[in-house]
Amino acid sequence: MLIFDNVSRIYSDGTQAVKEVSIRLEKSGFCVLLGPSGAGKSTLMNMVNGLVEPSSGKIYLDGQPLEKKNLKMIQRSVSMIHQQLYLVPRLSVLSNVLTGVLPQAGFWLSMIKYFPVKDQQRACELLSEVGLEEKHLVRRASELSGGQQQRVAIARAFMASPKVVLADEPVASLDPAMSRSVLNSLKTAAQINGAAVLCTLHQMDYALEFADRIIALRDGEVFFDGPPSEMTADVQKRLYAIERENLDKQHSQSSETIKEPAQPRIVKMKEASA
Numbered sequence: 156m157l158i159f160d161n162v163s164r165i166y167s168d169g170t171q172a173v174k175e176v177s178i179r180l181e182k183s184g185f186c187v188l189l190g191p192s193g194a195g196k197s198t199l200m201n202m203v204n205g206l207v208e209p210s211s212g213k214i215y216l217d218g219q220p221l222e223k224k225n226l227k228m229i230q231r232s233v234s235m236i237h238q239q240l241y242l243v244p245r246l247s248v249l250s251n252v253l254t255g256v257l258p259q260a261g262f263w264l265s266m267i268k269y270f271p272v273k274d275q276q277r278a279c280e281l282l283s284e285v286g287l288e289e290k291h292l293v294r295r296a297s298e299l300s301g302g303q304q305q306r307v308a309i310a311r312a313f314m315a316s317p318k319v320v321l322a323d324e325p326v327a328s329l330d331p332a333m334s335r336s337v338l339n340s341l342k343t344a345a346q347i348n349g350a351a352v353l354c355t356l357h358q359m360d361y362a363l364e365f366a367d368r369i370i371a372l373r374d375g376e377v378f379f380d381g382p383p384s385e386m387t388a389d390v391q392k393r394l395y396a397i398e399r400e401n402l403d404k405q406h407s408q409s410s411e412t413i414k415e416p417a418q419p420r421i422v423k424m425k426e427a428s429a
């Protein structure tokens with residue numbers, strides 16, 4: 156079980172990205188972190204994989220505190236699907252998935268990159284679970300479509316049998332049909348492998364369709380926490396309004412920047428008439 160116990164994060168410039176968040180996540184299930192840009196989703200997620208430290212409060216995984224001194228345990232138990240995927244383009248699909256065991260492998264195995272047959276079998280199973288056909292196994296990752304590459308990244312994330320999989324905007328660059336298909340693969344992989352998935356999303360409709368639980372954030376605070384069935388039309392409306400407000404704020408900030416240059420240029424008469 157993953158527990159956030161009264162966790163806050165204040166960055167060095169004074170930005171309070173996460174405010175006194177307390178959450179208990181079950182051992183398995185698909186939990187979506189929903190919220191507008193700047194709500195604190197990535198900060199909360201990066202506190203689980205050790206990239207960001209809480210300023211106060213603690214996070215526990217199966218009773219163990221997630222902190223720098225436990226980095227090895229974090230690497231063994233938590234894996235991440237990044238927006239940029241970080242596949243090795245010239246390596247085959249199979250080899251890319253196999254690299255998912257490297258955080259757990261001994262020094263020599265990671266040096267020679269020899270993978271036992273059981274790992275190769277597991278990689279094939281995972282690729283089939285995420286819906287990639289056998290014919291793709293030996294293709295280079297760079298030859299796949301965006302959606303297929305996303306599936307490879309999902310299979311790789313489950314390769315080391317993690318307890319928690321973090322997915323940062325996994326469908327940000329995909330069209331709606333491919334996004335649904337990829338989210339479905341992610342949810343299926345989580346169910347089959349008994350892992351907890353914590354996935355950040357901007358799109359409420361995907362959250363309502365795929366999540367077992369939605370945690371909506373606003374200005375670093377939990378605004379809603381529950382299953383999609385409890386997310387009433389009123390809560391949805393308020394979330395849309397927050398998103399709208401944020402977009403308007405960003406828009407007015409960027410137009411202010413255009414309207415008011417830092418140093419107004421004084422045009423000399425000669426230059427102007429030239």
Ligand SMILES: Nc1ncnc2c1ncn2[C@@H]1O[C@H](COP(=O)(O)OP(=O)(O)OP(=O)(O)O)[C@@H](O)[C@H]1O
Nearest residue numbers: 166168170172190191192193194195196197198199
């Ligand atoms: N390293 C940092 N230093 C200072 N402020 C930061 C840093 N990282 C994030 N922030 C700020 O913390 C707040 C939350 O950011 P965060 O990236 O966690 O939000 P988010 O919900 O993931 O946004 P997005 O959906 O745009 O990725 C924002 O105001 C952001 O500008």
